[in-house]
Amino acid sequence: MTSHIGGKGILLKADPIASAFRDEIKASLNESRPPKLVGILATSAAPSKFYAEFTKKQCEDLGVNFVLKKIGAAEDPSKSEGEGVEEAIIEANNDDTVDGIMVYYPIFGVQQDHYLQQVVSPLKDVEGLHFKFHYNLYHNIRYLKPDSLLSSLTPKEPPPPVVDDETPAGYVKSILPCTPLAIVKCLEYTRVYNTILPYGDRAYGKTITVINRSEVVGRPLAALLANDGARVLSVDIDSIQEYNKRPRQSTESDQGQAKYHPHHVVSPCSLSLQECLAQSDVIVSAVPSASYKVKTGWLKDGCICLNVAADKNFDKDVREKVNCVFFARAPDGFADFINPSPKGLVVYANHWEGHDYDASAEFVSLHYLSWR
Numbered sequence: 001m002t003s004h005i006g007g008k009g010i011l012l013k014a015d016p017i018a019s020a021f022r023d024e025i026k027a028s029l030n031e032s033r034p035p036k037l038v039g040i041l042a043t044s045a046a047p048s049k050f051y052a053e054f055t056k057k058q059c060e061d062l063g064v065n066f067v068l069k070k071i072g073a074a075e076d077p078s079k080s081e082g083e084g085v086e087e088a089i090i091e092a093n094n095d096d097t098v099d100g101i102m103v104y105y106p107i108f109g110v111q112q113d114h115y116l117q118q119v120v121s122p123l124k125d126v127e128g129l130h131f132k133f134h135y136n137l138y139h140n141i142r143y144l145k146p147d148s149l150l151s152s153l154t155p156k157e158p159p160p161p162v163v164d165d166e167t168p169a170g171y172v173k174s175i176l177p178c179t180p181l182a183i184v185k186c187l188e189y190t191r192v193y194n195t196i197l198p199y200g201d202r203a204y205g206k207t208i209t210v211i212n213r214s215e216v217v218g219r220p221l222a223a224l225l226a227n228d229g230a231r232v233l234s235v236d237i238d239s240i241q242e243y244n245k246r247p248r249q250s251t252e253s254d255q256g257q258a259k260y261h262p263h264h265v266v267s268p269c270s271l272s273l274q275e276c277l278a279q280s281d282v283i284v285s286a287v288p289s290a291s292y293k294v295k296t297g298w299l300k301d302g303c304i305c306l307n308v309a310a311d312k313n314f315d316k317d318v319r320e321k322v323n324c325v326f327f328a329r330a331p332d333g334f335a336d337f338i339n340p341s342p343k344g345l346v347v348y349a350n351h352w353e354g355h356d357y358d359a360s361a362e363f364v365s366l367h368y369l370s371w372r
Helices: 015-029 046-062 085-094 110-119 131-138 146-150 178-189 218-227 273-278 316-320
Strands: 036-041 065-070 100-103 207-211 231-235 240-244 265-268 282-285 304-307 324-327
Touching: 015 046, 015 178, 036 046, 036 085, 046 065, 085 100, 085 110, 131 218, 178 218, 178 304, 207 218, 207 273, 218 231, 218 240, 231 273
Parallel strands: 036 065, 036 100, 207 231, 207 282, 282 304, 304 324
Antiparallel strands: 231 240, 240 265
16 A cells, blocks of 8 residues: 555555455365356457456456357457347356356447346346346345345345344345445445444445446445445436435434434435535545546545546545545556456455355356445
8 A cells, every 4th residue: 555655645556455355255266166157248349358358367367267258249240249149148047057147248238238137147147237136236135035036026025134244044145236346345445434333334424425326336336335324425417416324304203213214315415516525525436538527626635535437537636635545547556456448446256155046056256245
């Protein structure tokens, strides 16, 4: 980690964060057969091709059996983009030797790609893109019974109470999207999360601004942070919203009732961006624009900044104002922890700690960590 010299904020590297999880997954793989992950590459897009090779390299380092299946334009330039991708997904779904499936998006566009994400079996979805996992994320359901993935119905009963992140008997942890979860891990590392507080409320007392409410990063991240107790100000191009699981106003009639909702509630926010930044302990910016910059003068003294866009959203003088800063694209920044592709922040390891989705093999995901 960079030392704190001359009053400047610390430029943090993520490798120390990632290394602990890499070591954990390597140790778990030594005790079982190597899981098989199939990557499906169906386009000629350079970022997707780079990401596929990057995945292969990391799998080899971890000891995971990775098979890259090239189809469509990725296999033959004379073929169309995405040709045969649905058939390849179905084939991998039905292959009992395959433990996980990863598809390199974008392929056709948002709507059709969303359909393909639902074609991937939730039993083999290592990217957390199936609607079952999305539903759990937004409803603060952290654990599930494996057989529930075979039904399209939403859970009738919530899982039993969780104590200190101990998985209840008969349950496994629900998969989360990689970039939001990696950001949470960074915040845990910087002690934004208070481990003295009860599990599920360790971000209580923190105000966090998330700039860009995309479905890939911004919105799920706001939900994760709010469900962990933070007050989240979600800023997008046309609106600002507040995510919070605590009631906006307490009254005498609320006495004796729960201190917070089962999951976050979204409400309109009348603050300006400048006002949001002035009171935020953490700022996460994910704006895909080289011209967009968060004004350093608007930041709260001693805040923590995370840049997770392909472009730098903070000015060079940001370290004069902040406590510490993560730059996803900085040359000496996220090193091995960040994947230099449009998918952004990637965490490398997640295993189910002995709980299998399928009795035939231990389920191992290279892109997701167990829920906090």
